[in-house]
Amino acid sequence: AVLKTEFLGQKYENPFMNASGVHCLTVNELDELKRSKAGAFITKSATTLERAGNPEPRYYATALGSINSMGLPNKGFQYYLDYVVDYQKNDSDGKAPFFSVAGMSRDENINILKIIQRSDFQGVTELNLSCPNVPGKPQVGYDFQMTEQILTQVFEFFRKPLGVKLPPYFDFAHFDIVANILNKFPLAYVNCVNSVGNGLYVDAASESVVIKPKNGFGGIGGDYIKPTALANVRAFYTRLNPTIKVIGTGGIASGQDAFEHLLCGATMLQVGTALYEEGISVFERLEKELKEVMTQKGYKTIEEFRGQLRTL
Numbered sequence: 001a002v003l004k005t006e007f008l009g010q011k012y013e014n015p016f017m018n019a020s021g022v023h024c025l026t027v028n029e030l031d032e033l034k035r036s037k038a039g040a041f042i043t044k045s046a047t048t049l050e051r052a053g054n055p056e057p058r059y060y061a062t063a064l065g066s067i068n069s070m071g072l073p074n075k076g077f078q079y080y081l082d083y084v085v086d087y088q089k090n091d092s093d094g095k096a097p098f099f100s101v102a103g104m105s106r107d108e109n110i111n112i113l114k115i116i117q118r119s120d121f122q123g124v125t126e127l128n129l130s131c132p133n134v135p136g137k138p139q140v141g142y143d144f145q146m147t148e149q150i151l152t153q154v155f156e157f158f159r160k161p162l163g164v165k166l167p168p169y170f171d172f173a174h175f176d177i178v179a180n181i182l183n184k185f186p187l188a189y190v191n192c193v194n195s196v197g198n199g200l201y202v203d204a205a206s207e208s209v210v211i212k213p214k215n216g217f218g219g220i221g222g223d224y225i226k227p228t229a230l231a232n233v234r235a236f237y238t239r240l241n242p243t244i245k246v247i248g249t250g251g252i253a254s255g256q257d258a259f260e261h262l263l264c265g266a267t268m269l270q271v272g273t274a275l276y277e278e279g280i281s282v283f284e285r286l287e288k289e290l291k292e293v294m295t296q297k298g299y300k301t302i303e304e305f306r307g308q309l310r311t312l
């Protein structure tokens with residue numbers, strides 16, 4: 001079995017990459033991803049200026065996943081723009097990291113995207129519409145009008161490949177409304193899903209929350225959210241123009257999890273909690289396991305089964 005994957009005109013060895021925010025804050029972490037078995041990689045969502053993020057502890061892992069309220073810590077978008085443009089100059093393999101943007105306002109998003117449009121960066125940009133952890137900032141993806149307004153403004157000037165990172169939706173009416181909006185734009189992809197926002201993990205022994213920001217509320221990732229992630233991948237895969245690809249994120253910790261996302265229609269697969277907990281070697285394990293699943297089922301390539309989820 002081979003995992004080779006074509007995405008937005010680029011050929012990747014495999015569909016696996018980090019989820020923005022995990023193992024991608026610094027040049028060192030990005031270089032480790034570049035040298036790893038990951039097929040592709042993406043930078044931490046960036047704002048105009050460097051941000052320290054929320055007070056710690058702001059991440060906690062459990063047997064079933066994780067809770068985080070990082071608060072958008074990042075080195076500022078110029079740091080990441082320098083990295084991706086430098087990557088393009090030196091490693092002309094066409095696999096520059098995807099560039100994640102998470103402005104704190106519509107104007108900030110527009111300004112950053114204008115600079116990216118004018119820059120030498122020729123790679124893929126991911127507009128994060130779903131950060132759940134900046135106090136006072138609602139997730140744009142849950143404001144349907146705002147989402148349409150931002151995309152309308154962006155596509156007046158942005159001509160490079162653009163994807164959007166979406167929050168999870170939980171209602172068929174919302175799948176329909178959001179898909180109808182997204183189908184109006186020349187998007188390269190949607191990335192489903194970001195963490196399930198504002199969950200609460202309670203430690204019964206200490207009778208306490210486990211993270212400091214927002215009285216313990218934070219984005220939930222890992223095994224907890226796989227059914228939600230698969231539902232969103234499938235819902236958008238079946239509703240969007242086929243020109244808009246789907247990246248699957250959420251609960252991928254094994255080859256089988258990866259297979260399930262691909263079966264629902266995903267093309268690239270992003271790994272968050274499992275990468276945070278296991279480190280860079282997770283990519284080698286996931287590739288081995290996915291190949292095993294495919295071999296057991298008699299599949300040689302991913303194209304043979306992508307999106308072919310059966311119904312009863």
Ligand SMILES: O=C(O)c1[nH]c(=O)[nH]c(=O)c1I
Binds near residue numbers: 068072102132194195
């Ligand atoms: O708290 C964060 O930095 C964060 N955490 C998440 O779980 N998703 C996001 O998009 C972001 I920007």
